[in-house]
Amino acid sequence: MPTLASMDSEARRALTEQLAERYETFKAQGLSLDMTRGKPCPAQLDLANPMLTLVDETRTKTAGGVDTRNYGNLGGTDEVLQLFADFLEVGTDEIIVHSNASLTLMHDTVANALLLGVPGGDKPWSQCGPIKFLCPCPGYDRHFSICEHFGIEMIVVDLTGEGPDMDQVESLVANDPSIKGIWCVPKYSNPTGETYSDAVVHRLAAMNCAAPDFRIFWDNAYTVHHLTDTPDELASILQACKDAANPDRVFLFGSTSKVTFAGSGVAMIGGSAANIAAVKKNMSIQAIGPDKINQQRHLLFFQDMHGVRAHMQQHATIIKPKFDAVDEVLERELRAYDVASWSRPTGGYFTSLDTPDGCAAEVCTMADAAGVKMTKAGATFPYGKDPRDRNIRISPSLPSLEEIRQAMELLAICVLRVALARD
Amino acid sequence: MPTLASMDSEARRALTEQLAERYETFKAQGLSLDMTRGKPCPAQLDLANPMLTLVDETRTKTAGGVDTRNYGNLGGTDEVLQLFADFLEVGTDEIIVHSNASLTLMHDTVANALLLGVPGGDKPWSQCGPIKFLCPCPGYDRHFSICEHFGIEMIVVDLTGEGPDMDQVESLVANDPSIKGIWCVPKYSNPTGETYSDAVVHRLAAMNCAAPDFRIFWDNAYTVHHLTDTPDELASILQACKDAANPDRVFLFGSTSKVTFAGSGVAMIGGSAANIAAVKKNMSIQAIGPDKINQQRHLLFFQDMHGVRAHMQQHATIIKPKFDAVDEVLERELRAYDVASWSRPTGGYFTSLDTPDGCAAEVCTMADAAGVKMTKAGATFPYGKDPRDRNIRISPSLPSLEEIRQAMELLAICVLRVALARD
Numbered sequence: 001m002p003t004l005a006s007m008d009s010e011a012r013r014a015l016t017e018q019l020a021e022r023y024e025t026f027k028a029q030g031l032s033l034d035m036t037r038g039k040p041c042p043a044q045l046d047l048a049n050p051m052l053t054l055v056d057e058t059r060t061k062t063a064g065g066v067d068t069r070n071y072g073n074l075g076g077t078d079e080v081l082q083l084f085a086d087f088l089e090v091g092t093d094e095i096i097v098h099s100n101a102s103l104t105l106m107h108d109t110v111a112n113a114l115l116l117g118v119p120g121g122d123k124p125w126s127q128c129g130p131i132k133f134l135c136p137c138p139g140y141d142r143h144f145s146i147c148e149h150f151g152i153e154m155i156v157v158d159l160t161g162e163g164p165d166m167d168q169v170e171s172l173v174a175n176d177p178s179i180k181g182i183w184c185v186p187k188y189s190n191p192t193g194e195t196y197s198d199a200v201v202h203r204l205a206a207m208n209c210a211a212p213d214f215r216i217f218w219d220n221a222y223t224v225h226h227l228t229d230t231p232d233e234l235a236s237i238l239q240a241c242k243d244a245a246n247p248d249r250v251f252l253f254g255s256t257s258k259v260t261f262a263g264s265g266v267a268m269i270g271g272s273a274a275n276i277a278a279v280k281k282n283m284s285i286q287a288i289g290p291d292k293i294n295q296q297r298h299l300l301f302f303q304d305m306h307g308v309r310a311h312m313q314q315h316a317t318i319i320k321p322k323f324d325a326v327d328e329v330l331e332r333e334l335r336a337y338d339v340a341s342w343s344r345p346t347g348g349y350f351t352s353l354d355t356p357d358g359c360a361a362e363v364c365t366m367a368d369a370a371g372v373k374m375t376k377a378g379a380t381f382p383y384g385k386d387p388r389d390r391n392i393r394i395s396p397s398l399p400s401l402e403e404i405r406q407a408m409e410l411l412a413i414c415v416l417r418v419a420l421a422r423d
Numbered sequence: 424m425p426t427l428a429s430m431d432s433e434a435r436r437a438l439t440e441q442l443a444e445r446y447e448t449f450k451a452q453g454l455s456l457d458m459t460r461g462k463p464c465p466a467q468l469d470l471a472n473p474m475l476t477l478v479d480e481t482r483t484k485t486a487g488g489v490d491t492r493n494y495g496n497l498g499g500t501d502e503v504l505q506l507f508a509d510f511l512e513v514g515t516d517e518i519i520v521h522s523n524a525s526l527t528l529m530h531d532t533v534a535n536a537l538l539l540g541v542p543g544g545d546k547p548w549s550q551c552g553p554i555k556f557l558c559p560c561p562g563y564d565r566h567f568s569i570c571e572h573f574g575i576e577m578i579v580v581d582l583t584g585e586g587p588d589m590d591q592v593e594s595l596v597a598n599d600p601s602i603k604g605i606w607c608v609p610k611y612s613n614p615t616g617e618t619y620s621d622a623v624v625h626r627l628a629a630m631n632c633a634a635p636d637f638r639i640f641w642d643n644a645y646t647v648h649h650l651t652d653t654p655d656e657l658a659s660i661l662q663a664c665k666d667a668a669n670p671d672r673v674f675l676f677g678s679t680s681k682v683t684f685a686g687s688g689v690a691m692i693g694g695s696a697a698n699i700a701a702v703k704k705n706m707s708i709q710a711i712g713p714d715k716i717n718q719q720r721h722l723l724f725f726q727d728m729h730g731v732r733a734h735m736q737q738h739a740t741i742i743k744p745k746f747d748a749v750d751e752v753l754e755r756e757l758r759a760y761d762v763a764s765w766s767r768p769t770g771g772y773f774t775s776l777d778t779p780d781g782c783a784a785e786v787c788t789m790a791d792a793a794g795v796k797m798t799k800a801g802a803t804f805p806y807g808k809d810p811r812d813r814n815i816r817i818s819p820s821l822p823s824l825e826e827i828r829q830a831m832e833l834l835a836i837c838v839l840r841v842a843l844a845r846d
Contacts, residue, residue, distance in 0.1 A: 039493055042490065045490070045493060049479075049480040052716070055475055055476075057469070060472075067468070069471075069685065069686075069687065070468060070686065072462075072686070099522075100713070101711060104709050107708060112534075114538060115538065115549070116573075142708075142711075150538060257494075261492040261493075262494040262711075262712075263491075263713065263714055264492065264715065285572040287523075288685075288686065289685075289686045291717070294714070
């Protein structure tokens with residue numbers, strides 16, 4: 001089969017007609033498939049069902065004697081701190097376990113930095129004039145929404161396959177004191193699936209920043225979300241920051257939203273003891289304590305990181321075939337035409353597809369019109385604007401295998417149709 | 424028995440000696456009683472134990488078919504909104520159920536007002552120059568902490584027994600556009616126990632405010648926390664605001680922290696549809712959804728407000744005798760001396776005690792030295808400073824009846840000793 005570029009006009013016309021016919025056949029089926037968000041599927045959620053009733057009236061006390069049903073223990077109970085310090089790979093004095101969503105902790109950390117500042121800064125960020133964040137792209141839309149919401153300017157930085165382009169990053173942060181932060185999903189990145197190399201981690205930790213209160217927002221959302229038996233290894237950013245004499249440079253985030261129950265998990269923020277003390281001081285104004293009963297459920301369910309890892313293997317068993325199906329259909333439908341590229345993630349929740357430049361928005365619109373909703377094109381870039389209009393995020397966890405195969409076939413048809421029309 | 428004021432010097436000397444002896448006897452017992460916080464006691468928490476295991480794997484879906492284990496439903500599920508709209512006495516489009524703590528919703532509402540403003544305002548509060556809140560006192564220390572934390576100046580307003588002194592309030596807000604808010608605990612107020620009269624509610628709703636974006640923070644924390652069979656009635660502030668053509672003036676707050684489990688309850692914010700839309704817009708940046716499983720537990724446990732009310736009667740059965748014990752001991756030990764006054768709450772969580780001016784701090788220090796921790800004197804005023812140094816908040820819910828009797832006897836001894844020494 002020839003590549004699209006090498007086809008003569010007759011072959012292109014024939015293909016165009018064939019694709020139009022296949023597209024109309026799909027449309028006639030009246031499909032309604034949703035590939036928009038990285039939601040766990042029911043079978044994944046079922047894995048945590050035993051947790052629902054694990055804390056009964058005989059198990060409301062922690063090993064340390066704390067009644068999880070009452071107020072207090074801001075930051076988390078001792079036993080829970082131990083478990084999630086291991087999860088986030090920090091010390092027990094370098095973590096707070098609170099809230100049901102790491103997104104909330106990230107949002108609140110930015111809001112507090114704006115209103116009150118962070119250790120190392122001499123004033124609140126909102127009093128520093130216009131400030132900026134670096135956004136390695138394609139990235140997570142909800143990170144960008146936080147910046148847009150608070151009027152923080154975003155600067156796109158390229159991802160390289162092993163993290164952000166550090167030459168770009170170093171040059172930007174060294175020369176512009178208004179750059180206060182960078183968003184990172186360092187492991188199985190959303191959506192590219194890449195894991196930051198040791199070199200990238202160490203350069204982020206050691207780079208010279210014009211802003212003394214620069215912060216890395218290290219959203220380690222997929223730290224235990226492996227799809228293979230040979231998990232990616234991510235260097236410790238906190239250790240690297242300490243080694244580089246920049247211990248306060250990073251805030252780490254994690255949650256069990258895609259481990260136990262989405263929305264009913266536990267979330268955590270990590271960092272240097274100084275950062276954590278500052279976060280806890282702010283949090284003491286905002287809350288009396290976390291939902292300790294839910295923390296206790298998690299503790300009893302997992303016991304320790306062995307429990308977490310065993311649980312995540314069950315997740316992989318459920319969703320790995322879905323990622324394989326995405327790849328299989330794209331491979332079958334698109335490879336030979338040499339018209340698109342996509343990731344083959346070894347962990348995380350997404351496949352990232354790049355169409356030819358200028359095609360992504362039209363592809364998504366066309367797929368939608370035939371009953372397959374994709375994440376809005378552009379969503380993986382700040383302000384929803386992909387400068388090359390080519391990236392599409394595929395979220396295969398929620399739909400069934402059959403639905404994924406249908407959706408990917410339609411998506412591939414749309415990619416080819418739009419690419420053909422553009423050429 | 425003569426009043427303290429009418430005693431001759433010999434009687435005073437005899438009493439002083441007798442009290443010193445009783446104090447030392449207490450001290451020798453090595454008590455360690457904590458009357459500092461309004462925490463439910465274990466028997467109260469036990470009442471909600473059936474809720475712990477109520478959502479099992481067969482009950483994770485709402486009546487509307489939502490899987491409570493997955494992402495989404497920002498603002499709360501339909502069924503939960505209905506229950507808590509009734510709880511907060513607002514419409515289902517006038518409420519968001521989110522988070523485990525109304526304190527968090529209050530904090531976040533202030534933080535967002537500072538960063539982004541509120542409907543009716545022309546800019547964020549943080550860009551309005553120094554701003555101020557009115558604080559009816561004695562009041563709730565955590566309200567004041569939010570203001571202090573964010574540098575919002577606090578102005579003390581007197582409580583009258585039926586709410587704030589409205590002449591003071593009206594005069595202040597009419598003339599000072601930098602006054603952006605007022606903290607209110609309108610029912611069984613913390614710590615005085617008073618409930619705002621209809622006249623106060625209507626004057627708050629209708630008063631002329633120099634700030635177009637003035638907000639009442641209506642912390643209805645004790646709306647269902649009655650101690651008698653004839654509950655106080657509180658007029659609807661939201662209806663009053665609508666009637667006065669100030670529909671956006673009020674944010675209402677509530678939670679089940681002192682209904683089900685403290686820290687593992689559900690919290691809610693209410694207000695006009697416009698306010699709620701603005702809050703939800705901000706919340707959409709901060710969260711994907713609430714802990715719907717915990718919301719479902721609450722729904723299944725209570726079903727409706729009949730369930731809530733029946734449950735609260737059981738609470739009253741447990742804690743009413745504790746409030747009676749406080750009153751009984753203070754009555755026995757202090758009444759005749761005419762040296763202090765205290766509230767006899769018909770709901771809520773506190774008894775408020777006023778010593779002679781200038782005595783409260785020393786009384787608390789003295790009680791502490793003999794093993795009874797009271798809420799820090801001054802805590803019921805902004806900046807922890809009671810201008811008359813007389814108010815002490817008593818929290819009888821957590822300790823046992825026996826502990827309360829001991830603690831109150833010691834407290835009374837300390838009040839008398841300090842008063843005698845001061846005269």
